[in-house]
Amino acid sequence: MPNHFPIILPVLMPVLMIASGMCSAQSVLRVDDDALSGGDGQAWASAYDNLQSALGAATSGDEIWIAQGLYMPSDGDATMSFVMLDGVSIYGGFMGNETARDQRDPATNITRLSGDVGRDDTFDPYMLNTANAGHVVVASGVGSGTVIDGVTIEYGAYGPSGTGAGNPLMFGSGIYCISGSPTINNCVIQFNYTAFAAGGGMYFLNAHPAITNTTVQYNSGHLSNGAGIFLGGSSGAVIEDCAIRYNTVVFSSPDGYGGGISHDSDGELIVRRSIFEGNLVRPFFSLGDNVGYGGGIFSFRSPLTVEDSVFKNNTASIGGGIIAWNEALIVNTIFENNTAQAREGTIQELGGFGGGFCSYSFQQRDMYLENCTFVNNDGKEHGGASGGWNSNLIVNNCIFFGNTGWNPEFQGYYREHIGGSFDLRYSLIPGIFGPPAEGEDPIDAENLPGCIEANPMFVSTTDFRLSANSPAIDAGENAGWTSILMTDFDGNPRFVDDPNTPDTGAGPSPVIDMGAYEFQVTASCPADITGDGQLNFFDVSAFLSAFAANDLIADFTGDGQFNFFDVSAFLSAFAAGCP
Numbered sequence: 001m002p003n004h005f006p007i008i009l010p011v012l013m014p015v016l017m018i019a020s021g022m023c024s025a026q027s028v029l030r031v032d033d034d035a036l037s038g039g040d041g042q043a044w045a046s047a048y049d050n051l052q053s054a055l056g057a058a059t060s061g062d063e064i065w066i067a068q069g070l071y072m073p074s075d076g077d078a079t080m081s082f083v084m085l086d087g088v089s090i091y092g093g094f095m096g097n098e099t100a101r102d103q104r105d106p107a108t109n110i111t112r113l114s115g116d117v118g119r120d121d122t123f124d125p126y127m128l129n130t131a132n133a134g135h136v137v138v139a140s141g142v143g144s145g146t147v148i149d150g151v152t153i154e155y156g157a158y159g160p161s162g163t164g165a166g167n168p169l170m171f172g173s174g175i176y177c178i179s180g181s182p183t184i185n186n187c188v189i190q191f192n193y194t195a196f197a198a199g200g201g202m203y204f205l206n207a208h209p210a211i212t213n214t215t216v217q218y219n220s221g222h223l224s225n226g227a228g229i230f231l232g233g234s235s236g237a238v239i240e241d242c243a244i245r246y247n248t249v250v251f252s253s254p255d256g257y258g259g260g261i262s263h264d265s266d267g268e269l270i271v272r273r274s275i276f277e278g279n280l281v282r283p284f285f286s287l288g289d290n291v292g293y294g295g296g297i298f299s300f301r302s303p304l305t306v307e308d309s310v311f312k313n314n315t316a317s318i319g320g321g322i323i324a325w326n327e328a329l330i331v332n333t334i335f336e337n338n339t340a341q342a343r344e345g346t347i348q349e350l351g352g353f354g355g356g357f358c359s360y361s362f363q364q365r366d367m368y369l370e371n372c373t374f375v376n377n378d379g380k381e382h383g384g385a386s387g388g389w390n391s392n393l394i395v396n397n398c399i400f401f402g403n404t405g406w407n408p409e410f411q412g413y414y415r416e417h418i419g420g421s422f423d424l425r426y427s428l429i430p431g432i433f434g435p436p437a438e439g440e441d442p443i444d445a446e447n448l449p450g451c452i453e454a455n456p457m458f459v460s461t462t463d464f465r466l467s468a469n470s471p472a473i474d475a476g477e478n479a480g481w482t483s484i485l486m487t488d489f490d491g492n493p494r495f496v497d498d499p500n501t502p503d504t505g506a507g508p509s510p511v512i513d514m515g516a517y518e519f520q521v522t523a524s525c526p527a528d529i530t531g532d533g534q535l536n537f538f539d540v541s542a543f544l545s546a547f548a549a550n551d552l553i554a555d556f557t558g559d560g561q562f563n564f565f566d567v568s569a570f571l572s573a574f575a576a577g578c579p
Contacts, residue, residue, distance in 0.1 A: 134169025172203025236267020
């Protein structure tokens with residue numbers, strides 16, 4: 001019988017080594033700032049007392065678990081950072097007694113990685129007393145298997161005293177990443193500062209991060225760009241379920257870009273289910289010939305996709321919520337109370353275009369707004385959206401309502417909602433069939449298929465879902481819908497037919513609704529004003545109160561007026577009872 005052992009031995013050796021314990025397994029190293037020095041990280045009782053020691057001992061495939069507490073990359077050296085290793089992941093949020101990663105609670109057990117290496121910052125008011133780390137975390141050259149999860153990264157700023165403009169320490173004060181693809185999840189990136197550079201919170205150059213469930217807030221850039229996040233070079237990113245809020249760019253010369261995100265790279269930026277709130281691009285001097293672009297997002301060289309997101313209370317000179325210069329697809333997204341704040345130039349006033357969204361382009365790029373809702377955005381001109389210079393803005397199934405422009409020539413005209421060059425279909429815009437301004441000719445109605453002038457009848461002034469009598473129900477265009485998503489902002493199905501509303505849109509039934517929300521049909525009992533499933537005196541009282549206040553819930557005929565016919569319709573519905 002032939003001896004096959006020499007042949008199969010190379011195949012069996014790895015299995016035999018693992019079974020005999022000859023191969024080392026992935027390690028978990030533990031860090032606790034309350035631990036005694038000299039630990040080896042193998043258990044909480046012998047944890048490292050600082051993160052740098054754990055990073056120095058880790059190898060690819062290892063995890064570092066960090067207990068709640070405060071960790072600095074050095075005691076006084078502002079050139080030092082926590083440098084991530086390829087394949088090594090850090091997880092914060094531990095109490096210091098867990099045996100499994102899923103037992104941690106980052107929201108309660110806050111793990112702070114701080115650039116305050118001098119431990120002397122004051123916070124009321126905030127002041128940097130001695131130099132802070134130029135980068136709190138460096139993630140250059142790592143792959144997607146390098147995870148940063150459950151930590152708060154804060155108070156990075158400028159590096160040592162005397163660090164000059166252009167020095168890498170001036171960029172990416174929170175996270176600095178060159179040619180890396182880290183996975184950043186469940187983190188808070190806050191109170192980081194950059195100057196004469198970019199990326200207060202996070203800076204990516206030729207990098208492709210995945211960022212999820214992360215809050216990027218209160219980061220600042222002085223004469224900088226991308227206070228929250230900067231993407232440059234060939235960078236692209238996927239950002240999902242994040243909050244980008246209250247980040248501020250201060251600009252002088254040249255212009256300023258991207259309070260929340262500056263996307264100035266050759267890679268695509270994809271944003272899903274995220275909120276951009278209170279981000280700001282503002283001038284340093286009250287007078288000057290430079291402007292700020294994109295309070296929420298500035299997107300320049302490559303495509304932008306935004307899905308199921310909110311832009312609220314963001315401000316810039318042009319594009320308070322978003323400005324895009326290349327291809328853009330914005331779907332199921334709400335723009336609320338954003339501002340394009342014009343500024344005084346030395347020769348003329350500058351900016352004031354596109355409070356919610358502004359499309360600019362050098363090469364007539366196509367930009368799509370599909371099933372978006374624009375409410376109460378403000379600008380000197382085109383408060384809701386601006387089909388700006390040389391772009392091809394295509395608007396399908398959108399709602400514009402309550403947007404304002406303080407240029408007196410446009411007040412009361414549709415240019416308060418949308419202006420410039422655009423292709424508009426099956427959308428709701430007050431005044432769209434009238435002139436854009438006094439003395440100008442209106443758009444030919446044949447070029448506005450399916451468009452309507454009406455009150456969209458939202459559920460309330462703060463809830464932009466459609467009420468049962470909304471003229472936007474079943475009024476969109478099926479063919480205009482992107483195949484990317486088949487759900488609305490809430491994640492509910494699109495193409496829901498309301499049997500009580502005639503189809504006024506285009507396409508076979510069911511016809512899609514206008515706006516970010518699809519009206520979801522439920523067992524109807526319209527006279528149950530109190531919503532308790534019963535019809536009684538309390539519903540009559542609630543109806544009469546709503547009727548007296550001109551509340552939309554009392555507009556039973558859906559004509560935007562409050563009169564005898566609404567009372568009659570309510571009484572008929574009350575007599576019919578609930579299903």
